Amino acid sequence: MSEDSADIRTRILREATRLFAAQGYDGTSLQQVAESVGIRRPSVLYHFPNKEALREAVLAHMLAYWKDAIPGILTAATRGGDRLDLALKAMVGFFVDDPDRARLLTREMLDRPDAMRALFSEHLQPWTGLLTGAIRMGQGAGSVRAELDPEAWTLQIITAAIGAVAVGPVSAHLLADPPDPRRQLDELVRTATVSLFNPRPPKEVRDGKLLPGQ
Amino acid sequence: MSEDSADIRTRILREATRLFAAQGYDGTSLQQVAESVGIRRPSVLYHFPNKEALREAVLAHMLAYWKDAIPGILTAATRGGDRLDLALKAMVGFFVDDPDRARLLTREMLDRPDAMRALFSEHLQPWTGLLTGAIRMGQGAGSVRAELDPEAWTLQIITAAIGAVAVGPVSAHLLADPPDPRRQLDELVRTATVSLFNPRPPKEVRDGKLLPGQ
DNA sequence: CCTACCGATCGGTAGG
């Protein structure tokens, strides 16, 4: 019975996540959540004291999934320059695997900016700090462009990735020949790579056939 | 009295835009709109037959503003390579001038993807076509990177710009030292520029001191 | 996890 209860709770969370992502919190009724699970509305309120608590649980559940995935992504990113591709694709992949994550996150940032600010500060800042730190090291070593703003660049790539997954399939129709998601994500990786690293000097310069400064 | 009526209608539109952007369509009641304008709820329904019609009018009003601004932006963009900075800043500026535009647009793409797809196809595709066409010409002339995907690149810059304005002030707190909007937009322009254009060859190569292909 | 019930609020209409 305890397992039954936990199972139902999980199913409520899953359906609520899906519905909140697609229709928003205010656009989703507890009745709809209950129907999707196949129970009656008051039964939802047995597992979650009220609708707001369900919202928080949905968010916490996604955040838990995040905190599980982020370390692997960022350690890949901070290790070597060549692995940026993999790290970027892993981060994008986290949202691509389940676009509801990107949509829910975007909606929550729009609906409750203050709460999300607090949540980000509390749980996610340490990890992004690793990334900007690695970028600064790369700037010191000369591999990363000196004129790049580490914080602004990081934020932009994250924003672009989330935006591409959350609203990409819609905004793609701004173009007569809408690029499919694959093309969008490949281009994101290319843009991020090119804008992050200094270009390798031409072989002749690397070989010292030209004097530096001349 | 006709002017009065038009004035009230405009004020309803303005308040509805503000409230829809901040709280979403489902999260905003006609009562709230009426109160913001300083009239009773049924009076709102004198100017707009129902809530859905108000939504459409808000969207159409924003789109009209758009279609007014986009030509200037894109002709600046398509003219010369050096003007990309100005064009990008103009496009971003359109959303920066009134962040509600970016928020409303993002919400509508999440809430009604099909309707927004249709709206984009109908009204905005000709303009973006100008932009991708100019990019392809730049690729032919060698100023734009050959490996760039014109459609995917354009979409990504637009997505990044809208995302930066719509949720930037929140997502900035993913970082311990949140970059202000100015830094985010400057970095967007830098990233876009670097990822679009081929690097100028070093002066020595341009001067022919090294043979091409060697 | 259910049935039965609650007050509050919703969008919308009648009628002036």
Next chain:
DNA sequence: CCTACCGATCGGTAGG
């Protein structure tokens, strides 16, 4: 542009 009124739906509770 208003007052008065409508049915429908909302989140939530009682009680089992």
